[in-house]
Amino acid sequence: MFTNFKKNLGQNFLRDKYYLNKIVDCSSFNIHSNLLEIGPGDGALTEYLNNKSKSLTLVEIDNDLIRILSKKFELSKNLILKHKDFLKLNLSEVKKENLFIFGNLPYNASSQIILKILESDIVYSECIFLIQKELALRFAPEYKKSTKLSMQTKLLANIEILFDVPNTAFEPMPEVTSSVIKITKDKKYIDNSIDYLKFKKILQVCFSHPRKKILFPLKKIFSTVPSFSFSLDKRPEELIINDYLEILNKYGKKI
Numbered sequence: 001m002f003t004n005f006k007k008n009l010g011q012n013f014l015r016d017k018y019y020l021n022k023i024v025d026c027s028s029f030n031i032h033s034n035l036l037e038i039g040p041g042d043g044a045l046t047e048y049l050n051n052k053s054k055s056l057t058l059v060e061i062d063n064d065l066i067r068i069l070s071k072k073f074e075l076s077k078n079l080i081l082k083h084k085d086f087l088k089l090n091l092s093e094v095k096k097e098n099l100f101i102f103g104n105l106p107y108n109a110s111s112q113i114i115l116k117i118l119e120s121d122i123v124y125s126e127c128i129f130l131i132q133k134e135l136a137l138r139f140a141p142e143y144k145k146s147t148k149l150s151m152q153t154k155l156l157a158n159i160e161i162l163f164d165v166p167n168t169a170f171e172p173m174p175e176v177t178s179s180v181i182k183i184t185k186d187k188k189y190i191d192n193s194i195d196y197l198k199f200k201k202i203l204q205v206c207f208s209h210p211r212k213k214i215l216f217p218l219k220k221i222f223s224t225v226p227s228f229s230f231s232l233d234k235r236p237e238e239l240i241i242n243d244y245l246e247i248l249n250k251y252g253k254k255i
């Protein structure tokens with residue numbers, strides 16, 4: 001069993017069989033699905049996925065783990081191992097139908113990995129990721145609070161937190177609790193008229209002072225703040241996606 005953990009690669013391996021099973025069971029893939037696992041480590045989750053599917057691609061950055069994985073699994077055209085940094089991977093390499101993506105993601109690259117997938121044009125059926133709970137709550141906040149990340153990703157997908165995983169389930173043990181999230185593509189809020197980059201810039205300004213009333217950042221965006229359907233006394237976290245789309249819409253029309 002691998003023990004030479006590299007902190008800079010976020011190597012906290014999930015060892016608890018109960019949660020490994022639970023992660024596989026919460027997904028709706030079947031034997032005909034194409035599976036992709038990001039950061040398979042020494043292959044704990046991989047074993048479960050491999051037993052239940054005919055097509056699995058693994059993307060791992062660490063040379064030592066590549067050696068372990070190549071010995072542990074019989075590689076074939078149905079079980080492909082890529083020695084790559086997922087952040088540099090050309091996603092056309094994994095463009096497949098009926099694609100399900102899994103990963104106990106490295107904590108230092110989780111949000112970049114998730115955004116890379118969401119902002120790409122790959123058609124995935126579902127992503128099941130294990131990430132730090134604090135980040136999960138930024139993607140899918142409780143009590144209807146908005147965050148910059150939740151508003152940004154709302155245009156691209158539906159993200160829900162399925163369950164928490166305690167730190168004792170990992171080796172080495174991280175300091176914090178993790179959560180399993182499920183991502184499904186959902187573009188009901190976006191159409192061709194929406195400029196995603198402009199939307200991100202607006203969110204950047206609006207959430208730069210989260211404690212101030214929304215009027216404050218709006219004054220930076222508009223020379224004369226127009227009227228809106230929401231109260232300008234609200235804080236950025238109290239606005240919902242339609243409010244931010246209203247800001248974008250009015251910003252788009254400004255001279």
Ligand code: SAM
Pocket residue numbers: 009010011012013014015038039040041042043044045059060061062065084085086087103104105106107109
């Ligand atoms: N899946 C294993 C498990 O659950 O036991 C390991 C999960 S560990 C949290 C994260 C894994 O991602 C490690 O194997 C690490 O080497 C790998 N990794 C880190 N950064 C990566 C990147 N940019 N691209 C691909 N793999 C990466």
